[in-house]
Amino acid sequence: xxxxxxxxxxxxxxxxxxxxxxxxxxxxxxxxxxxxxxxxxxxxxxxxxxxxxxxxxxxxxxxxxxxxxxxxxxxxxxxxxxxxxxxxxxxxxxxxxxxxxxxxxxxxxxxxxxxxxxxxxxxxxxxxxxxxxxxxxxxxxxxxxxxxxxxxxxxxxxxxxxx
Amino acid sequence: xxxxxxxxxxxxxxxxxxxxxxxxxxxxxxxxxxxxxxxxxxxxxxxxxxxxxxxxxxxxxxxxxxxxxxxxxxxxxxxxxxxxxxxxxxxxxxxxxxxxxxxxxxxxxxxxxxxxxxxxxxxxxxxxxxxxxxxxxxxxxxxxxxxxxxxxxxxxxxxxxxxxxxxxxxxxxxxxxxxxxxxxxxxxxxxxxxxxxxxxxxxxxxxxxxxxxxxxxxxxxxxxxxxxxxxxxxxxxxxxxxxxxxxxxxxxxxxxxxxxxxxxxxxxxxxxxxxxxxxxxxxxxxxxxxxxxxxxxxxxxxxxxxxxxxxxxxxxxxxxxxxx
Numbered sequence: 146x147x148x149x150x151x152x153x154x155x156x157x158x159x160x161x162x163x164x165x166x167x168x169x170x171x172x173x174x175x176x177x178x179x180x181x182x183x184x185x186x187x188x189x190x191x192x193x194x195x196x197x198x199x200x201x202x203x204x205x206x207x208x209x210x211x212x213x214x215x216x217x218x219x220x221x222x223x224x225x226x227x228x229x230x231x232x233x234x235x236x237x238x239x240x241x242x243x244x245x246x247x248x249x250x251x252x253x254x255x256x257x258x259x260x261x262x263x264x265x266x267x268x269x270x271x272x273x274x275x276x277x278x279x280x281x282x283x284x285x286x287x288x289x290x291x292x293x294x295x296x297x298x299x300x301x302x303x304x305x306x307x308x
Numbered sequence: 309x310x311x312x313x314x315x316x317x318x319x320x321x322x323x324x325x326x327x328x329x330x331x332x333x334x335x336x337x338x339x340x341x342x343x344x345x346x347x348x349x350x351x352x353x354x355x356x357x358x359x360x361x362x363x364x365x366x367x368x369x370x371x372x373x374x375x376x377x378x379x380x381x382x383x384x385x386x387x388x389x390x391x392x393x394x395x396x397x398x399x400x401x402x403x404x405x406x407x408x409x410x411x412x413x414x415x416x417x418x419x420x421x422x423x424x425x426x427x428x429x430x431x432x433x434x435x436x437x438x439x440x441x442x443x444x445x446x447x448x449x450x451x452x453x454x455x456x457x458x459x460x461x462x463x464x465x466x467x468x469x470x471x472x473x474x475x476x477x478x479x480x481x482x483x484x485x486x487x488x489x490x491x492x493x494x495x496x497x498x499x500x501x502x503x504x505x506x507x508x509x510x511x512x513x514x515x516x517x518x519x520x521x522x523x524x525x526x527x528x529x530x531x532x533x534x535x536x537x538x539x540x541x542x543x544x545x546x547x548x549x550x551x552x553x554x555x556x557x558x559x560x561x562x563x564x565x566x567x568x569x570x571x572x573x574x575x576x577x578x579x580x581x582x583x584x585x586x587x588x589x590x591x592x593x594x595x596x597x598x599x600x601x602x603x604x605x606x607x608x609x610x611x612x613x614x615x616x617x618x619x620x621x622x623x624x625x626x627x628x629x630x631x632x
Contacts, residue, residue, distance in 0.1 A: 155329065159327070160327055160329070161320075163320075163324045163327050164319075164321060164323060165320060167319075167320060167323045181330065239484075240477060240480050240481045243477065246323075260316075261316070264312045264316050265316040265317060265320060
């Protein structure tokens with residue numbers, strides 16, 4: 146594989162992006178699937194993408210869009226995005242994070258996307274809006290609703306455990 | 309309110325703790341072979357073993373990059389080999405996998421600790437030899453699966469029945485109490501315990517996909533396929549308060565609808581359906597409640613207890629909490 150900095154970019158960004166995509170999809174295998182597909186596309190256009198200020202943002206945007214397509218569209222199955230290795234087992238998570246994962250997974254995709262981009266990636270609201278091609282007001286309301294829903298289910302779980 | 313930024317960072321870090329990026333060369337191959345369908349043989353083996361109720365730790369499963377795989381791995385047909393009727397299935401709720409080389413004294417201490425927990429009802433020990441013998445029996449028609457499995461790395465385990473299935477989290481907390489502070493640390497379980505696994509996770513993920521749960525509060529999987537047993541369970545269900553609707557789904561029907569359901573769930577049927585056969589999917593009643601009884605009360609009313617395996621004619625009761 147010809148390089149031009151792709152290998153270093155790939156190795157340096159893989160885990161970070163995988164964590165972000167896991168937060169969006171709630172499924173590690175699926176996150177790897179869309180992320181690897183996005184890297185394949187980035188590599189195919191690397192002469193261009195590699196010159197961008199933030200190739201990582203490009204890969205993330207492609208992967209997030211792929212994840213959204215996967216959730217929205219049945220046609221994706223026909224494409225049978227290929228897996229490269231044995232599936233990682235369900236990741237071992239600390240008990241308190243199981244609740245967080247479940248609360249996140251219970252959100253609609255749109256809310257999950259803005260929560261991850263804003264709170265995990267750390268993008269300001271305007272950039273989240275640009276990334277997802279949404280109005281800033283839509284991003285704000287999705288953020289608010291997503292946070293409220295998560296707070297509700299996390300409190301609920303906590304009381305269940307302590308009772 | 310929780311600190312969402314920090315918590316999400318921890319979630320992302322823990323989930324990807326063991327992730328290994330595939331070699332760039334493998335990525336390039338993926339680009340070339342994008343349209344060709346490929347079933348990773350080893351992936352299927354791991355998933356099949358999990359479905360059969362023997363959950364393997366990551367060291368047995370192997371990780372991306374552990375072993376070179378041939379460029380075109382043969383598609384392994386394990387239909388029929390993986391049976392949900394694995395020996396422990398429907399008998400226990402959780403597997404406590406022990407670390408390699410744990411001493412008999414330490415093993416005994418772990419057992420006592422388990423038996424002291426108020427959420428634990430029964431503890432069984434399964435040795436490495438027993439687990440291997442069970443696996444050989446399960447896959448006797450599929451030597452290629454056994455060839456890829458190394459008996460030396462199968463873990464010893466305690467198989468645990470809980471006093472109610474939703475107490476899994478308490479068991480996990482008792483054995484693996486410390487949340488991670490460092491990104492690369494393993495989940496901190498007590499000495500000698502490698503992992504604590506929810507036995508029903510694979511079943512929940514595959515057999516009870518979202519489209520059913522929209523109208524189903526409880527899925528009652530049947531232990532046998534006989535008509536008399538089925539009608540006896542149906543009568544018991546009909547006699548309960550708070551049941552709005554009962555739908556019977558035959559194994560053949562559930563198996564036929566599996567690919568469609570998996571697709572709607574955004575899963576790849578090509579990877580999952582080979583693990584099942586019409587004979588390995590249990591018959592089930594899907595029950596909708598009318599809201600006058602809680603799901604947990606329903607389970608107790610049906611079975612007299614919420615313990616797994618304590619209900620005549622019934623393999624397993626899976627509850628689907630939903631917000632009303």
